[in-house]
Amino acid sequence: MTDQVLIFDTTLRDGEQSPGATMTHEEKLEIAQMLDEMGVDIIEAGFPIASEGDFAAVTEIAKNAENATICGLARANYKDIDRCWEAVKHAKSPRIHTFIGTSPLHRAIPNLDMDQMAERIHDTVTHARNLCENVQWSPMDATRTEEDYLCRVVEIAIKAGATTINIPDTVGYTAPIESADLIRMLINKVPGADEVIFATHCHNDLGMATANSLAAVEGGARQIECTINGLGERAGNTALEEVVMALKVRHDIMPYHTGINTTKIMNISRRVAMVSGFPVQFNKAIVGKNAFAHESGIHQDGMLKNAETFEIMRPQDVGLSGTSLPLGKHSGRAALRSKLKALGYDLADNQLKDVFVRFKDLADRKKEVYDDDLIALMRTNEDAEDRLKLKSLKVMCGTEGPQTADMVMLIDGKEASITMEGDGPVDATFKAIKTLIDHTARLQLYQVHAVTEGTDAQATVSVRMEEEGRIATGQSADTDTVVASAKAYINALNRLLVRREKSEPGYDTKGVSYKDTGV
Numbered sequence: 307m308t309d310q311v312l313i314f315d316t317t318l319r320d321g322e323q324s325p326g327a328t329m330t331h332e333e334k335l336e337i338a339q340m341l342d343e344m345g346v347d348i349i350e351a352g353f354p355i356a357s358e359g360d361f362a363a364v365t366e367i368a369k370n371a372e373n374a375t376i377c378g379l380a381r382a383n384y385k386d387i388d389r390c391w392e393a394v395k396h397a398k399s400p401r402i403h404t405f406i407g408t409s410p411l412h413r414a415i416p417n418l419d420m421d422q423m424a425e426r427i428h429d430t431v432t433h434a435r436n437l438c439e440n441v442q443w444s445p446m447d448a449t450r451t452e453e454d455y456l457c458r459v460v461e462i463a464i465k466a467g468a469t470t471i472n473i474p475d476t477v478g479y480t481a482p483i484e485s486a487d488l489i490r491m492l493i494n495k496v497p498g499a500d501e502v503i504f505a506t507h508c509h510n511d512l513g514m515a516t517a518n519s520l521a522a523v524e525g526g527a528r529q530i531e532c533t534i535n536g537l538g539e540r541a542g543n544t545a546l547e548e549v550v551m552a553l554k555v556r557h558d559i560m561p562y563h564t565g566i567n568t569t570k571i572m573n574i575s576r577r578v579a580m581v582s583g584f585p586v587q588f589n590k591a592i593v594g595k596n597a598f599a600h601e602s603g604i605h606q607d608g609m610l611k612n613a614e615t616f617e618i619m620r621p622q623d624v625g626l627s628g629t630s631l632p633l634g635k636h637s638g639r640a641a642l643r644s645k646l647k648a649l650g651y652d653l654a655d656n657q658l659k660d661v662f663v664r665f666k667d668l669a670d671r672k673k674e675v676y677d678d679d680l681i682a683l684m685r686t687n688e689d690a691e692d693r694l695k696l697k698s699l700k701v702m703c704g705t706e707g708p709q710t711a712d713m714v715m716l717i718d719g720k721e722a723s724i725t726m727e728g729d730g731p732v733d734a735t736f737k738a739i740k741t742l743i744d745h746t747a748r749l750q751l752y753q754v755h756a757v758t759e760g761t762d763a764q765a766t767v768s769v770r771m772e773e774e775g776r777i778a779t780g781q782s783a784d785t786d787t788v789v790a791s792a793k794a795y796i797n798a799l800n801r802l803l804v805r806r807e808k809s810e811p812g813y814d815t816k817g818v819s820y821k822d823t824g825v
Contacts, residue, residue, distance in 0.1 A: 311553065311562045312529040314505060315341050315546060316350040317578060318363070319379055321537035327582040331363050337534075337581065338367040340574045341374065345565040346546075348375045348401060348529075354393040355386045361393050368397035375399040375440065382406035382430040391437040402434040403472075405444035408459055409451040420455055427459050428466050435467030442470040444507065449473075449480040449488065457495050464498040470529060471504050475518055478511025478541060482521035489525030505529035508544045510536060515544040516591075520552055523562060534578040535586055535593060547571045547592040547624065555619050572625035598629050601674075603638025606631050610644055633680070635669040651684055671785045672764070679764050679783065692800035693718050694743065696792050701731040713738040713792070731788045739795055747773035747802055749795075754787060767794040771802060778802040 318334055321327065329337070334352070341349050349371065351364040368376040376397035380386035382404055394400035406427060407415065413423055427443070434441045443463040448456055460471055473488060480488070485506065493499045506522035506529070508515040519530045536545035550566045557563075575593040579586050588595045598621040600606050608615035609629060621629055631641050639662055646653060646661070653661065664683060669675050695716040702710045711734035714723040722742050728734030736749070751770035765787040769780045780798030784790035 309562050310528065311523055311564050312347040312503070312505075313345075313546065313550065313564050313566055314348040314350065314377070314529050314531040315346045315533065316507075316531055316543070317341070317533040317537055317546075318367075319350040319352050320531075320539065320543055321533040321578075321582070322352075323539050324537055324542070324582070324584060327537060327584055329581050331359060331366075333581040334363045335366055335370065337574070337578060339370065340570070340577065341534075342371050343373075343567075344570045344574060345567045346374050347565065348377050350377045350379060350403065350531075351394075353379045355380065355389045361389065364390075364393035365396060368394050368400065371397055371399075375401050377401035377403050377442065380404045380434070382426055384430070384433055387430060387434050387437065391434075394438070399440070400438055401440040401442055401470075402438045403442040403444065404430055404434050405446050405472075405474075406430075407447050407476075408445035408456065409447035411450065412447050420458075424459055424462055428462050431463050431466035431468050439469070441468050442472055442505070443468040444472040444474050446474055447476040449475045449484070450477070453491065457492065460492055461496045461498065464496065464502055469502055471499075471502050472507050472529070472531065473504065473522070473527070474507040474531075475509055475515075476507075478509035478515060480508075480518055481512075481514060482517045485518040486521040486525035489522045489527045493526045503528050505531055506544075507531035509539065510541040510543060513541070515542070516548040516552065519544040519549055520560065523553075523560065535575055535584065535590070537578065537582060537584060545591070545593075547575060551592050551619060551624065554623070568623050569625045592624055598626060599632050600629065601632050601634045602636045603641065606641035606644075607638055610640055633665070633669065633675040634673065635666065637669065637675075646680060646684070649680060649684075651680075668764075668785075683783070692797070693803065694796050694800050696789075696796055697721065699735065699789055699792055701735065701788050703731040709734050711735040711738045711788075713742070715739070715742055715796070717742070732791050735788055735792045736795055739792065739799070743799060745773065745799065745802070747771040747778075747799065750777070751779075752791070754791070765790045767791045769794040769798045771795075771798045773802050776802060 318337060322329055338349055338351060351367040352360040354361040354364050364378050376394050378390040378394045380390040380402060387402060387404055390402050431441060431443050445451060445456060445459055463471060489504055504527045506519050506527045508518040530544060530549050532544040532546040532549055534546055536542040550564055550568060553560055553562050553564060572593060575586060586593055591597060600609050600616060605616045609631060613629060633641060633645060639658060642662055642665055643658055668683065697714040697716050700712040708727045709730050710725055710727050711731060712725045714721055724738050724742055726734050726738040726741060728737045750772050753768040754765055756765055764783045764785055766781060766783045767790040771778055778798045778801035780794040780801060782790045782793035782797055
């Protein structure tokens with residue numbers, strides 16, 4: 307046990323205690339199976355005395371587990387311990403975990419003095435050991451328990467038959483150096499300490515749970531209690547994915563190993579988030595959406611040249627297919643060129659320069675630019691040299707009429723402007739275009755859909771127009787639906803001009819007429 311760290315997962319017990327994180331019976335069985343397949347050494351499946359449902363879940367998990375030790379939690383009384391044993395006894399490898407609060411604050415709750423509590427610890431651990439060979443004991447709030455008394459009760463638990471001594475930082479109060487010193491002190495001072503495994507259970511109230519757990523390992527602990535996604539009471543627990551990957555990545559300074567199959571981490575993280583209803587924050591270490599995402603232009607350029615410049619682990623190590631280079635306002639030309647090439651657009655430098663300007667303009671208006679956004683952007687770029695262009699558009703809409711559109715267009719490079727009323731902003735906009743551009747084309751289709759999620763999504767507008775048997779479609783995208791509508795309409799008109807030219811040789815498309823309103 308000098309270099310192996312056992313992983314004790316309490317997602318189904320401590321994790322489920324998060325307000326609102328209750329899981330169904332079937333969900334618990336599913337998560338337990340995933341933990342078992344992942345290589346978790348001990349699964350704390352629940353608190354059997356808490357409810358009939360918890361008892362049933364622990365019992366079923368105990369019967370089905372193939373590899374992991376199955377543990378149940380029990381308070382320091384015979385009834386709890388008996389009920390726990392009834393549930394876990396079906397496992398190939400069962401464990402009873404019994405606990406009692408040993409700090410002054412917690413001793414006051416059952417109104418026990420030090421001697422009375424010591425006697426109860428002896429009796430209840432002895433009772434548990436008479437039922438099960440594998441017994442874990444925890445002095446709840448150990449990090450706020452007097453050092454001498456903590457040594458005393460740990461010695462009593464070891465003599466009574468406990469095989470694992472867990473030292474909980476129940477309220478997330480300790481710091482890494484204290485966590486390591488506490489474990490080290492107990493191992494050095496308590497008789498029989500060399501015959502048991504010391505464990506650590508850290509909460510994240512001050513954001514140091516993972517650091518405290520790893521420090522405890524440095525101090526001699528060889529079991530880490532944790533949960534998937536750090537789920538748990540208040541601010542949560544040590545996150546399984548964080549300690550496991552920290553041990554893997556920094557094996558140079560922490561030469562310890564676990565039996566966890568890390569490629570299953572992302573899958574179980576997402577499943578726990580789904581069944582518990584607790585979404586993973588985007589910037590969460592290892593499993594957050596942004597953990598392997600790079601938006602900064604400098605970072606993206608470095609990643610494209612050598613992934614190790616900005617990633618200390620491979621995304622494949624935790625079950626992801628690869629790195630994400632989301633495009634946003636901080637992205638540079640290298641990432642844009644790479645993304646466009648992946649989408650089938652191999653641009654020359656001058657072309658990229660033009661697209662990059664409009665990409666930056668779009669990125670300033672959107673939190674993230676998606677593949678569909680870029681495709682829409684390139685479609686717009688294909689018609690960049692069209693003769694009819696929208697220069698500006700301002701609409702007035704709402705419950706109070708009239709709805710108006712103030713428009714300025716460039717027609718063969720010459721400005722033309724107009725203000726029109728309509729039945730809504732799109733109708734007013736289309737009327738303005740039709741008034742400025744003298745044509746007989748009929749609108750056959752007008753369709754709007756969002757190409758990406760969110761209230762800042764780009765709207766892609768499709769327009770189909772027919773003129774004397776000639777049909778042309780136009781499409782444009784913009785975060786402003788009315789602007790996208792105007793551009794799509796104008797795009798279709800531009801294509802009609804091209805079709806008109808091709809179908810009528812000698813037709814002077816330069817002579818397209820428009821109304822100069824003089825505005």
